[in-house]
Amino acid sequence: MSTGKEPSETMDADELLAAMLDEGFNRPDLGSEYYFAQNAQSRSRHIIAAIYWDLNAMWQLQKISRDPQSLDEERAKYIAERRAIEEFLDQSMYHKYPEIFQTDGHYPLFDRVRFFLFEHGWPLFAMCALSEAFRTACLISEIMVWDEVRKLISTNKRSIEVYVRSRNLDWQSPLLNYGHLGLPGLTSPIQPEMDLGKEHVHHLVQTSDGHLKRPVHMGKAQTNINITIFKPAQSAQKTRTTRMTRTSQKIQTTLTPQTTQETRKTQIAQMAMAQKARDPQRHPYTYLPKWGPCMKCLCKRNCPCHNVGGLPDCLKCQCPQTCRCKTPKWLMCYRCGSTDSCTCRAGSMAGDLIELVEYPIKGTGVRALANFLAGTIMGEYVGEVIPLSRKCNDNIYALCQTGVYGMEQMDQVDMKHNGITSSAHVGNWTRYINHHCEPNCTFVSVLVGNRITTVVQAVRDIAIFEEITLHYGEQYWKSTHCFCGSSKCCNPPT
Ligand SMILES: C[S@@+](CC[C@H](N)C(=O)[O-])C[C@H]1O[C@@H](n2cnc3c(N)ncnc32)[C@H](O)[C@@H]1O
Numbered sequence: 433m434s435t436g437k438e439p440s441e442t443m444d445a446d447e448l449l450a451a452m453l454d455e456g457f458n459r460p461d462l463g464s465e466y467y468f469a470q471n472a473q474s475r476s477r478h479i480i481a482a483i484y485w486d487l488n489a490m491w492q493l494q495k496i497s498r499d500p501q502s503l504d505e506e507r508a509k510y511i512a513e514r515r516a517i518e519e520f521l522d523q524s525m526y527h528k529y530p531e532i533f534q535t536d537g538h539y540p541l542f543d544r545v546r547f548f549l550f551e552h553g554w555p556l557f558a559m560c561a562l563s564e565a566f567r568t569a570c571l572i573s574e575i576m577v578w579d580e581v582r583k584l585i586s587t588n589k590r591s592i593e594v595y596v597r598s599r600n601l602d603w604q605s606p607l608l609n610y611g612h613l614g615l616p617g618l619t620s621p622i623q624p625e626m627d628l629g630k631e632h633v634h635h636l637v638q639t640s641d642g643h644l645k646r647p648v649h650m651g652k653a654q655t656n657i658n659i660t661i662f663k664p665a666q667s668a669q670k671t672r673t674t675r676m677t678r679t680s681q682k683i684q685t686t687l688t689p690q691t692t693q694e695t696r697k698t699q700i701a702q703m704a705m706a707q708k709a710r711d712p713q714r715h716p717y718t719y720l721p722k723w724g725p726c727m728k729c730l731c732k733r734n735c736p737c738h739n740v741g742g743l744p745d746c747l748k749c750q751c752p753q754t755c756r757c758k759t760p761k762w763l764m765c766y767r768c769g770s771t772d773s774c775t776c777r778a779g780s781m782a783g784d785l786i787e788l789v790e791y792p793i794k795g796t797g798v799r800a801l802a803n804f805l806a807g808t809i810m811g812e813y814v815g816e817v818i819p820l821s822r823k824c825n826d827n828i829y830a831l832c833q834t835g836v837y838g839m840e841q842m843d844q845v846d847m848k849h850n851g852i853t854s855s856a857h858v859g860n861w862t863r864y865i866n867h868h869c870e871p872n873c874t875f876v877s878v879l880v881g882n883r884i885t886t887v888v889q890a891v892r893d894i895a896i897f898e899e900i901t902l903h904y905g906e907q908y909w910k911s912t913h914c915f916c917g918s919s920k921c922c923n924p925p926t
Contacts, residue, residue: 468576476580477803479573480588481896482565484595484801488784490562491599513564517606520567521558525610544570544578551582556589558603559596588897590642591787595801598636600629632656634861637788637796647788647796647864649828649856657858659777660885662715662817716819716851717833717883766878766887778812778880778887783861786810786900793915797866797899804894810873811862813886815855826854829863831886834877850884862888867908868901868916875902 490513496502497510524545548557548570560566569581585592596603628636628644634656637645647654767776785802804810813831818824833850855863865873865888876889894900901916909923 472574472576472580475573475577476584477896479565479569479577479581480584481801481803483560483563483585483592484785484896486563486565487559487592487595487599487601491601491784494601514606516564516567517561518609520561520570521606521609524557524561548582551586552589554607555603556585556593558607559592559601560585561606562596562601562603590638591799591801594628594636594638594644595787598628598631598633634783634788637790639790640792645790652857654856654863655858656860657814658860660717660812660814660817660853661858664714666822715883716817717885719879719882719884764879766880774881776881778809778878778885780809780811780887782808782810786861788861788864791866791899794866796864798861798864800894800896800898800900803896804890806890806892808890808894810888810890810900811860812880813853813855813859813862813875813888815853815859815863816857818852818854820851824852824854826852826856829855829859831855831875833884833886853886865900865902866916867904867914868899869903869914869918869921870916871901871903872898873900873902 493506493510493513497507545557566581569578573581631646635646635653637647639645764770765774765776767778768774770776782802782804785800786798787801788796789799791797815829815831817833818830824830831853833853872890872892872894873888874891875886877884877886879885880887888900888902906922912923913925914921914923915925
């Protein structure tokens, strides 16, 4: 609504703000109420992201400290963190129950604690107190920022509770320190209302009505795995009886008594190679190094430095003098950059900072619990590998595994499909990423270790609590409507 006035010195703050907005100021001058409110909101979002980050860090520390092989420093770090939590709870208790403290020590009066406890009770307070960001915000943040943090905690109360409980974080024992003092209302909520700690964290989906469910597909519970699995026994028979017999028949017919011993040897070697290539034990995504020209000097001969990416700082390359050697070349590993066969795995921390939630119509989806930067590798798309020789009945979660793209060496790898990764029954959290016609992530096929694998990578910055999305390809939506809600939707509901 236009006020029709120009900003002037006689206006009060509200009028000035309205006039400035009329004039097309998106961001009013520093010092205005509007600016502070905006600033408080953005700062509170950073604080809530830091709270989840800390809870995750506490989970990792707790796991390490309970490991009998952990180092003394690691255990000391965990103990120091626990002390900081207890100290914070002491301050909060003192405010609530000053009579129990036989001390002259001064603790700050803490209205924030009182309101928080009134709104959410001790369990959520103790859970949040595990985070240093929460403790600091509670103690020293500005009032407007704290109000925003409180609002965000209120709307994500369930999410925080599920995060802490499903990771078996020990929030109870610091509270039990005060149990013997007979504090009212402390002992009962300590009992867990639900036993989430036994399930993998990605076996829990938060429903819109505040419940939790275990993901199920075609009547079968979906299980979380860390790496892609391949069962050669299931695909072995078919490969052997069809392709293998045909190859050996062909070679046998050419083996006539007149063939010289030399040719015979070559043919046997060829047969062995053919057998190896069709070995059902071989993982279909294994990258087989190839012979080829040196990419640095483009001398079209094989180079000993394996410098297929043409790295300018390669010291090994002595081309063109030594380019006559015959060394198989490797693509560069996406993780470590090595051109030798390495043992890398496409691990990612992002899976610890997401949660599974149910979205209307689309079903289970993935919500970010951190601010992720563009380019972050969110996770590897894992599942059961179905070789091309086997029929795949999954048309919901199946992903074709192609050669490596998104890399300079694209032209050196066949772009044909190597197999299908189906995560219908076994897979990780990435299988729940819903489609969006303007997604924030994309599939990238890369070489990691000696396997070609598909990872999910952020294409733009993703803000905390945003849904993580991918583009499945327009083909996927030929016969069904897409409910992404984008103005560029490929097949919106009519
Ligand atoms: C790979 S799964 C994603 C996880 C799935 N939501 C679930 O509950 O397991 C793909 C399926 O999710 C649903 N889905 C994902 N994105 C959607 C969208 N934009 N509109 C409608 N349905 C969607 C469709 O049922 C689709 O077949």
